[in-house]
Amino acid sequence: MRNNLFFIGLGLIGGSLAMAVKKEHPSCRIAGYDIEPEQAQLGVTLGVIDEAVLSIEDGAKHADCIILSAPVQQTLLIMDQLSKMTLKKGVIITDVGSTKETIALHANKIFTEDMIFIGGHPMAGSHKSGVSAAKAHLFENAFYVLCDSSEEHAPYIEELKTLFAGTKANFVIMNPKEHDLITGVISHFPHIIAAGLVHQAVQHEEENPLTRRLAAGGFRDITRIASSSPAMWRDILLQNKEHMLQLFDNWLQEMERVRDFLKWEDSSAIYQYFNEAKEFRDGLPVKQQGAIPSFYDLYIDVPDYPGVISEITGYLAKEKISITNIRIIETREDINGVLRISFQREADRERAKNCIAKYTSYGTFFG
Structure with missing residues (x-):
């Protein structure tokens, strides 16, 4: 059992994961670092972590497992720092980022054989942020993706699953490329669509002032995810560029197909289009969390x-x-x-x- 953990980043996700570990494994000693020192100190006060350290090196050199809980761009920079430090032999390093392929490729390039990197993505969140919003049950029944399909890392994956058992999450193993494609389809691209619908409403508001008032109902609900962090989604799209560009092409073809149905007044095709979508949507799991946090x-x-x-x-x-x-x-x-x-x-x-x-x-x- 790895008893010395180090969390880099103590926001909602990092804090909640630390709480889940502490609840399941009280003997674990958890150190934490945050770019905002007051967040780390608050983590100690709230009992989320046992110790706040002033630098990444201070926490990393004693750690059996290092959890990177930072935005993707910052995670890449932190990985660079860790690769130049003297760490425990066989230390497990994992992250919680929303994209995995870029991070995995970078890990393969910079980490030595003594550093075991296993990408991770707990698919849960909240409209709140910061360590004060952390909850041990945040990941309960959510999917927790671990991205490493290599046989030699199988024992380490099992260690992580045991370590994070307190999350009560559903662990799924897949390769980084597969992860980024799937999340692109069911999470990343829907955020683009939501933002696009809002932009379309903004354009129409110039000519039709009632647009904003009428959008206060269902339109506001179906575009909720457009209220997510702009900086986070900028980074996610750039990190998942290859898959997103392909999804754009697929989406344009799909809209062109529906446009043709309408242009030629093909009522049967229009009905079938909506019916197929309804059947698939109605068959989705009701009480299971997915890539986009449920409402x-x-x-x-x-x-x-x-x-x-x-x-x-x-x-x-x-x-x-x-x-x-x-x-x-x-x-x-x-x-x-x-x-x-x-x-x-x-x-x-x-x-x-x-x-x-x-x-x-x-x-x-x-x-």
């Missing part, structure tokens, strides 16, 4: 009177149920409004549903 929303019909929102949140607080977001979808005089409350996990949403049913007579439904 666990509870929609509540609430009467329109002063204090109703604080009443609802009061009931949730009484039952110690945490929420991540709250929004009024619609409220008009003399009719019920629709309150949407978002949660971190499916279990929290179910608890909230039962809580509100217990204390009120409001009808609830899911989006």
